[in-house]
Amino acid sequence: MAICSRIWNFVIFLLSLYIYLEFAKQHKLVMKEKLFPEPPNNSRDNSSEFRPLKIPPPPFPIRPIFLSAKSQLLEETDHLSHPLDYDFYRHSCPKAERIVRTVVQHLHRVRPDVAPALLRLIFHDCFVQGCDASVLLDPSDEIDSEKESLPNLTLRGFDLIDIIKSKLEEECPGIVSCADVLVLAARDSVALSGGPFYPVYTGRRDSVAAYSNLARDVLPSPHDNISLLLHTFASRGFDEKETVSLFAAHSIGVIRCKFFKDRLYDFNRSQEPDPSMDPELVPLLRTKCHKRRSVSSPESQPCSCDFSTEEEPGILMNHEGSAFGTQYYHSILQGRGILYTDQQLMAAEATGNWVRAYAADAFLFRRDFALTMMKLSDLRVLTAPTGQIRFSCSKVA
Numbered sequence: 001m002a003i004c005s006r007i008w009n010f011v012i013f014l015l016s017l018y019i020y021l022e023f024a025k026q027h028k029l030v031m032k033e034k035l036f037p038e039p040p041n042n043s044r045d046n047s048s049e050f051r052p053l054k055i056p057p058p059p060f061p062i063r064p065i066f067l068s069a070k071s072q073l074l075e076e077t078d079h080l081s082h083p084l085d086y087d088f089y090r091h092s093c094p095k096a097e098r099i100v101r102t103v104v105q106h107l108h109r110v111r112p113d114v115a116p117a118l119l120r121l122i123f124h125d126c127f128v129q130g131c132d133a134s135v136l137l138d139p140s141d142e143i144d145s146e147k148e149s150l151p152n153l154t155l156r157g158f159d160l161i162d163i164i165k166s167k168l169e170e171e172c173p174g175i176v177s178c179a180d181v182l183v184l185a186a187r188d189s190v191a192l193s194g195g196p197f198y199p200v201y202t203g204r205r206d207s208v209a210a211y212s213n214l215a216r217d218v219l220p221s222p223h224d225n226i227s228l229l230l231h232t233f234a235s236r237g238f239d240e241k242e243t244v245s246l247f248a249a250h251s252i253g254v255i256r257c258k259f260f261k262d263r264l265y266d267f268n269r270s271q272e273p274d275p276s277m278d279p280e281l282v283p284l285l286r287t288k289c290h291k292r293r294s295v296s297s298p299e300s301q302p303c304s305c306d307f308s309t310e311e312e313p314g315i316l317m318n319h320e321g322s323a324f325g326t327q328y329y330h331s332i333l334q335g336r337g338i339l340y341t342d343q344q345l346m347a348a349e350a351t352g353n354w355v356r357a358y359a360a361d362a363f364l365f366r367r368d369f370a371l372t373m374m375k376l377s378d379l380r381v382l383t384a385p386t387g388q389i390r391f392s393c394s395k396v397a
């Protein structure tokens with residue numbers, strides 16, 4: 001009897017062990033699938049309900065620090081219910097993301113000013129009524145174009161979006177939205193500029209309207225103080241940390257003198273430079289931005305400098321030859337932010353602490369910047385059945 005009971009216990013033990021091992025194997029596989037997804041494979045059965053996350057191979061040399069964090073970024077945002085899809089065009093236009101990347105890469109090779117232009121466009125689109133490509137619409141009888149509103153007068157890159165879109169139309173007409181083109185092109189521009197590569201969801205649709213007055217009201221002015229800036233970004237769902245991380249977009253691009261000349265010559269009508277600017281930077285910037293007769297310009301209030309030049313000069317944002325990211329924050333710490341709004345990050349304790357944190361920790365910055373760009377790219381998107389897919393990005397279809 002005792003022997004029988006021992007054999008029975010042994011059988012139960014073996015059975016439990018088997019069940020445990022099977023469970024562990026299954027669980028590990030699922031984890032593996034999530035963390036190391038298979039590369040996109042178009043020959044897969046499309047009808048399958050189960051679609052593992054597919055992350056495209058990195059398009060540009062990416063610092064190894066970010067590779068391990070890439071799938072983690074998707075997981076971190078996974079819990080949010082999402083109106084968009086990862087790799088939305090995998091069946092309808094499988095080459096879409098590759099086409100955007102190739103064209104941006106090509107344009108970047110011949111015109112290095114491409115990346116900042118495209119990065120700025122997404123901010124000016126997404127902040128105003130969401131990422132719906134409304135900023136791209138030309139004026140017409142029905143369209144009160146955002147392009148003509150004050151904060152957008154110096155936007156560039158509309159022609160670049162048209163080039164990318166026309167390549168997509170050749171491959172799959174009427175499929176890929178201009179809103180997705182903007183988001184993908186900005187993502188690739190960041191990576192090309194030495195910033196982090198981040199995954200983006202797709203499936204946005206384009207607006208049938210533009211919001212010129214809203215653009216004028218909600219886009220920040222280069223003369224806003226820190227309280228107003230934080231208020232503006234909070235109204236779009238960004239906290240202090242996210243706001244500080246987004247500002248690193250000013251690591252690249254050009255900034256025209258008219259936006260900061262008051263800081264060099266006549267800050268707050270004091271006839272003196274801005275005391276928050278490094279005194280050694282002032283003469284350096286003055287050699288590029290000359291004081292001329294006083295003429296006020298609505299775009300630049302409250303500066304009293306001359307902006308009526310035919311070709312307004314500007315200086316490179318990364319005037320210290322810096323790479324994307326932490327160097328921007330080092331400049332701010334040294335009082336070398338060019339825009340008043342950039343330097344305002346040091347005017348509040350919370351934002352100042354984030355500037356210090358990002359200056360000290362490149363990994364932290366790259367991770368946070370990637371997450372914030374993903375958030376910016378998903379602001380109030382339009383999905384079917386609302387919106388439309390435009391054929392030409394500057395016109396309603």
Ligand code: HEM
Pocket residue numbers: 113115116117119120123154155156220221222223229246247249250252253254255256257259314341
């Ligand atoms: C307080 C918020 C911001 C203000 C007041 C601001 C203002 C400006 C101004 C005045 C310029 C110079 C434009 C010119 O001279 O043509 C500029 C350039 C730029 N901004 Fe911002 N910006 C802000 C935030 C952002 C954000 C959040 C992003 C992106 C995520 C961004 C991306 C850029 C880029 C990439 C450029 C360079 C554009 C180029 O070279 O054409 N900015 N910004």
